Structure formats: structure tokens, C-alpha cells
Amino acid sequence: MSDYQAPVRDMQFVLDEVFSVDKLWARLPELSELDWDSALAILEAAGKLCAEQIAPINRSGDEQGCSFNAGSVCTPKGFPEAFARFAGGGFCGFCGEAELGGMGMPKTLGVQLEEMLAASNLSFSLYPILSAGAALLLNAHASEAIKQTFLPKLYSGQWCGTMCLTEAQAGSDLGLIRTRAEAKEDGSYKISGSKIFITGGEHDLTENIIHLVLARLPDAAPGSKGISLFLVPKFLVREDGSLAERNQLSCGSIEHKMGIKASATCVMNFDGATGFLIDAPGKGLAAMFTMMNYERLGVGIQGLGAAERSWQNALAYAKERKQGSEAGSQEAVSIIEHADVRRMLLTMKVLIEGGRAFSCYLASQLDLAKYSKDAAERERAEALVALLTPLAKAFLTDIGLEVTVLGQQIFGGHGFIREAGQEQLVRDVRITQIYEGTNGIQALDLAGRKLVSNNGAFYRLFADEIKDFIASAELGLQEFTTPLAKALNSLDELTTWLLKQGKQDRREIGAASVEYLQVFGYVTFAYLWAKMAQVALAKEGDFYLGKLASARFYFARLLPRIHSLAETAKAGSGVLYELNEALF
Template structure:
């Protein structure tokens, strides 16, 4: 297994040459000049070092050892605690956090790059700071000033960690039927009672305190999701002077034994009259929690990118080294018994598929990050609104498409290794196990597709979609020169197809609600491939502009990879589109008892 190295060259290309991030940052008054190109580059370099040298070496051993539970105490794998301390001391936990409370205030366009590196280095480790960062985001957006002052500095500093506690044994996607109760007390606090499952980092030994964000219902709350409130419930109570007080009435009942991410403690958490504090308004907890969940959905999407990149690095190294058979066109290395397998068309197909999908994903994650920055930091209300619409539209695509492609890429990487890919010591089987969860948690990919198709497209009759489509049309109109035609023309055709599909499902759904769910997964994939065609057209434009200074072949390789995407992967939209056009009827011909 090749040692993980952060793909800094490609990250810099996407960030600086495709999206011109420095110009974006300087145009956003809300950033207050917090970052420039030189500082960003230094941060990327440092992130590359800590992920490659400190975090990645714990990936295999962390999987072998796993998190351990005994009598309510969870111990993380050897080295995790020291690595987390190093990571926290570098300011990485609070990287995008509010500077008013000790965060670094970095833009999301930079943050997505750091997240990818951490996931690429070690999935299990990455989840601890990722959940803490999401907890901070919800608290900063919805918590009282008193709560923010008391909790955010230590969360940003990595002295404390955060979780989100949503799921219950009987309530996953349908949070409206949760049973956890919150009883109001005379001092303004609440006593929280109930059981939450699948809680990432619910208990561990990385930090001195753990801050849980818990969904619960007051005794007189309305039924369904409109009766959910959000509470901050610390593992240890915090005294007025900031010191830790008594242990709260909560405990980890067990940890799950999982297929992958074994170094991440996935906990059953029991709250037995634990003292908590309201975040935001009563019965508005789901709205507050979605602030965190939307962050986590993009973050988990990026998990798919990180895994794919790690798989690719190992697969390429193996394909260059492993000799097996001769090239179809004749011996390439006649002095050896056989040629390296990278000469074979099918191996190249698999490697190029990973490369094209991963680089497209990296560009798209940066694009979504830029829209998050615009929606947060622009001083133009109309520009902010457009950014918010695009974030709403694209978040489910990013979460589901990144992770679906992440699994596909890791399976391809494993396949390149042949039998060795199935053997633990080579590392590819761990990546397949680790990446698989990303399609499931933070809202399954089927739910993400339903969100895209139902809430984000059909419900507003394509209003959000048109914002994205109009931007792509503007790019196509502005780039009609022959040099880009091989990228722009297929993009235009793909967009036209996606527009037709969008209109078709909106129309059909008016008379048959089943059409939304029947079309959703395939529609999301057509959307994703079309969005990637847009990303590849933008990357091709940037690469063409630098061909005359292509000393190491980077830009030519970028164009060649883009051509592979356009010619070999973008055509997937045709079969997917036909599935959408087939409608919901084939799904409902069988009666339930006939399955």
C-alpha cells in the first residue's frame, strides 16, 4: 500500500487556477481579509504534512485495533490521542470557526481541501474533528451568547469535542417520532432522558469533555417534526469559571461492531435525566440541527473523495510495479519477464475512471465551497440569495454523488490489485469497507436523491435548478471557441437532456406523487455527471491557458483525463435518463406479497 500524500498540486490547480479563490476571497467583505493566496498555500502545505506524517500512519493500525469499550469507557486506537492533540494545537479543529470565539475563520473553499486530506489519510480519525466542527457550526448559528462564550472556545481549540445525537432505535430518517424527552426545570435548564444510537464520537478519550447536541421533545410538544427541540448536553458540567464540574447523567451503553471505520467510536448513548440547555427556540430544533447536518453532509461527501484519492494513489503505484503478461501491442519492457499491468487497456480504464471521477469531485466540492462562502460573506443580498439557492440544490448531490463514486473508485482500485486487493495488508479492502458507510449515514443516498428531486426541484418547480442551469449556459455562451468545443458541446447536450428530464418529472409528479421517488436516484446521477461535465470544461479552459508553460506535463494530463471523462463516463447519462423516462409504473406492478 503506497503511503498517502496530499494531492497538493491538483488542489492548487483547482483552487487557484480554475476558481481563482484569492479573487473570490478578496471580493467578500465578510471575510475581512482573513486569508490571501500566500497564507492559503502555506496552510495547505502544513495540512499536507500533518495528514501524511501524523494521521495517515495510524490508519492501518487504527483499523486493526479499533475503538474499545469497557464498562462505559471508550479507548481510541493507539496514537489517536496524541495525533488529535497535535491536530488541535495546529488550529485545524476550529479552521473555519468564528474568530470571535477562537476559530480561525477560514473560508469553506479552503476548508474542503483540508477535509479531503484528513479523510484521505484516515477516515476514522477524521470523523472526530468533523463532528466537532459541525457541532460548533450549529451552536454558533443558533446558541445564546452565554452558551457560545462557555463552549465554543474549548470546542474550537480541540480541548472538548462535539457530537450530534439524532437517531433512536426506532427513528432514523423519520425524526418526528423520536421519544427522547426534555423536562423544563425552574433554573431554565432541561432534564434529558432517552437513548440515541449511531452516535459518532459519543464517548472517547481524545478530549477532557464531550458536548452533545441532542434532539428531544418537551412534554407538551406538537406531534411530528414540528415538536422537536435542540439541547446542548455536556458530558461534564461546566462551572461558572469555565472549569469542569460533576459528571452529567449520561453514559455510553456500548459501541457498534462495524464493517469499517473501526477506529471511530459509534456509540449507543443513554441520557438518564441529564442536564441540558436549549439551543435556539422551542420546537425549532430540527431547523437548528440541519445547520449542522448540511455541513456534515458535505463533509461526508468529501469522505468519498478522500477514499478515492487514497485508493488511486495505491492502485497507480501497484500498476506501475506489478508485471503480468505483455501489452497487446507487443513487449514494452522486453528485458523483463512481463510488462507492468498499467499497459493493459482494462487497467487503464479503471485507473482513468478513478482519476477522472476524483478530480471532477474535487472541483465540484470546491465549487460548492465557493457558494457557501458567497452565501455567508457577500454583502450583496441578491448574490447571497443565489449562493443559498445553489447550496440548497447542490448539497444532496455532493453528499450522494461523491460517495457513490467514492465506492465505485475504491472498488476499481481494489480490482487493479487483483487477489492482493482482497488481502488486508495491501490496504485496498479497508478503503472499500471504510467508504461504504458514507453512502448510509448523514441521510442515506436514497434520501439525498429524494431531497434533490422532491424538495429542491419539484417543490419549487425547478427554480433552484434554473439558477444552476443559467450559470452553465452563461459559461457555454462565453466559451464558444474551437479550442474548447470538445468539452463545451457535450456539456451543452448534457444540460439540454437534464433540463428535459427536470421538466418531465415536474410535470408527471403533478398527477402521480410516486414519480418523484421513482426518478430520484437516477436523476441525481444524471445531474452529477452533467455538473462534472461543467467542472471538466472549466478545468480544460484553465489547462489550455497554461499549455505553453507545461514543463511537467500536468496540464496535458489534465486535458487527457478530461477527454476520458467526456468520452467514456459522461455517456452514462443516456441509460440513466432512459430509466427516469420509464417512470414509476414498473416499480409498482408487483404486489407487496409478490416480492
């Protein structure tokens, strides 16, 4: 496996040249003091840390995995030291509130850090990313006393956070959870039950672990409306912030998994553990969605990061590996000269760079939703975030698997064995299509909740933005805006069809949702590639020539995928339900 190098130059292109984030930050008071030179220095420092401290323990972490012994979990060799360095750099509180010890960085920079972490070591990245999501939730929904006690420790990396949702009988349908909460006289609660698939539920990286647990009060309403949220620390915390006795909770076991083996995936048992209510009774699922939506974008970026690592490995190998010869020559050539290898490399490249632009676009909307003083601008940004979050989670992780498999394929037989490192990336990225809501669930969310339920209002905001871009583009960009306009028309037609069919028969939404999400994704990437091409056309140099060549490949070879996907979506639900269950 080649050494990982953070793609800071391409991040700079997207942030500075395509989206002009410094201008965005300048008009948001909380971010106005951040200048581009400082932001670039931060990215370079983070990239150096990921390349030199975190990437080197990726393979050894996979081989060693986490170990479990009588309720204790040890992470692989080097993980505690690397986590301490990461925390020491302030990166655990990267986007955290500055007044509580965070760095106060915008999400547009945060997604770059998340990508570098995932690319360097996907297992390692899960510990700080889950903790950042927990901190985000607490900052939005917890009492001031809880925020003052817990957030500084989470931002410093002294403590980590988790999200405890899933139970054996309750996966995507959280309304089925059975974990119980009983009020105590002192205002706290007694939490009892078991949770499964808890990432970082137990480990040796921090002195305390803060669990955010969904549970039911005795008089709770049935279903999701009866779920409340509780903060349950591994060690109880005194008023002065010091640690007290261990809480009544334990790790029952860790899972043996296909990938991300250095990430502890735990069964957590709560045996009358002391917990503290977050927000109000019955508001638990709504509060948890603050964290879940953050994590869904984060999972999409995990797919992007794994893809980037696979691309770097495959590109280096394709340039070095000699095999076959050109016509009329007996001398072997580097495999990058072969058409099929170029097809695979270019597919990897344009999907990754399109994904990076997409993550930055969505992050800019998150920054507007959080910091803008204009109510209408905030409302619009919130609508776009709601619309595009399921797309980011599902489309970027689907890309992650496609790209890592292509990277493995470029290595040939060497890609199937451990030494090359490509097979680990395929194994690691596979979970991203499953956890934080399977990609099928994300497609249902996009097509059902974010499209049909509001009669396409969120969609029209985004489609109108693309139409405005096409209308304002100069003639020199027609090479890209003409096919973009045709692709958007196809998406408009499919959206209109789905809105009509979904109102007549709800099964049509589920039958078409996955293909609809894919069409939406490819058209979104076409919009972003057109924006990148617009910048590249006005610049000189090899970097920009490469961008233009990549844009042309995307429009010629990948965007046409939307036609077959649209036809499949329109095939309807009849063929799915024609076969009787007994005949399967």
C-alpha cells in the same frame, strides 16, 4: 499500501487557477486579508500533518478498533497523540470564528482540509469533523453566553462535539423520536432517553464531549414540529469555564461495524441529564439541519478522500506490478500498459478530480452565502447550496465506492487481502452512502424538495450558469462545450419531464429520483471538467496536458452514462408497484 501524499498541486489548480479564490476572498471583507501564498502554506502544513501523523495510524486503527469497558471508550493506539497534534495546529477551529478562537478560514480551504483528513484516516477524521459541525450549529443558533462558554473550547480541540438524532425506532423519520425534556426551575432541562449510532459519543481524545440532543418537551406538537434541541455536556461546566461533576449520561455500548472501526459509534443513554435549550422550543430540527447540511457535504468529501487514497495506492501498484507482455515480446510489462487497467485508473482519476472541483465550487457558494454583503448574491448562493448539497453527499459517496472498488480490482487478488490496504478503504467508505441520510433520501430531497417543490427555480439558476459559460466560451473550447451543451439539454428535458410527472403522481418522484441525481451529477462534472479544460488549454506543461487528456476521457467514456440513466428514470413508477407485496 503506498504512503499518502496530500494532492496539494491539484488543490492549488482548482482553487487558484479554476476558481481564482483569492479574488473571491478579496471582495469579502472578513476574508480579504487572506492571500493565496498564505493559503497555500496552510494547505501544505495540513497535508504534511495528515501524511506524517494521521495516515500512519490508519491501518493499525482499523486492526485495533475502539474498545469498550464499563462505559468508557478507548480509541486505538496513537489516536490521542495525533488528535493533540491536530488540535495543537489550530485545525479543530479551522473555519471557526476568529473572535472566539477559531482560525477564520473560508470553506473553500476547509473542504481541502476535510479531504486530506478523510484520505489519510477516515475514522480519525470523524472526531474533528463532527465537532466542527457542532460548533457551526452553536454559532448560528445558541445564546451569546453558550457561544462564549463552549465555542473556544471546541475550536481549541479541548472539547469535542456530537449530534444525537437517531433512535432505534427513528432513523430518517426524526418525527418519531421519544427522548424527553422536562423544564427545571433553574432554566435548564432534564433529558431522558436513548440515542443510537452516535459517532464519537464517548472517547478518550478530549476532556469533555458536548452532545447536541433532539428531544420533546411535554407539551410538544406531534411529528417534527415538536422537536427541540438541547446542549448536553458530558461534564457540566461552571461559570468560569472549568469542569464540574459528570452529567447523568453514559455510553451503553459501541457498535461492531464493517468499517470505520477506529471511530466510536455509541449507544448513548441520557438518564435525567442536565441540558440547555438551543434556539426556541420546537425549532430543534431546523437548527439541527444547520449541522446536518454541513455534515452532508462533509460526508461527500469523505467519499472523495477515500477515493483519492485508493487512487494513490492503485497508481503506484500499477506502475510497479509486472504482468503479461506486449504483442511480439516475451518481457513482462507494468500492468499500467494494459487497456483495462488504464480504463480503471482513468475512471478513478477523472471522478476524483471532478469531485474535487465540485466540492470547491460548492464551498465557494457557502463562502458567498456566509460573507457576501450583497443580499441578492447571498440569496442566489443559498439556493445553489440547497440544490447541490444532496448531490454532493450522494454523488460523491457513490463515486467513493466505485473508485475504491476499482482500486481494489487493480490489485487483483492482492486487493482482497489486508496487507494491500485496499479492502479497508472499501469497507470504510461503504458507510458514507448510508449515514447522514441514505443516498436514496438525498435523491428524494433533490428531486422533491429542491426541484418539484419550487417548480425548478433552484435548478434554473444552475442551468443558466452553465449556459452562460457555454455561450461565452471561445471557439477552441468547442471540443468540450458542444457535448456539454447536449448533456445539459438532456438534463433540461429530464427535469421538465420530472416536474410534470411529479405534480401528477408523487410516486414518480421517488421512482426517478436516484437516476435523476446521477444524471445531474455527471452533467455537473462535465461543466466542471470543461472549466478545467479551459484553463489547461491556455497553459503549457505536462500537468496541463494531463488535464486535457483526462477531460477528453471523461467526455468520451463517462458522460455518456447519462443516456441509460435518463431512460431508466423515464420508465416510471408503474413497474415498481405492479408486483403485489405478497408476491415478493
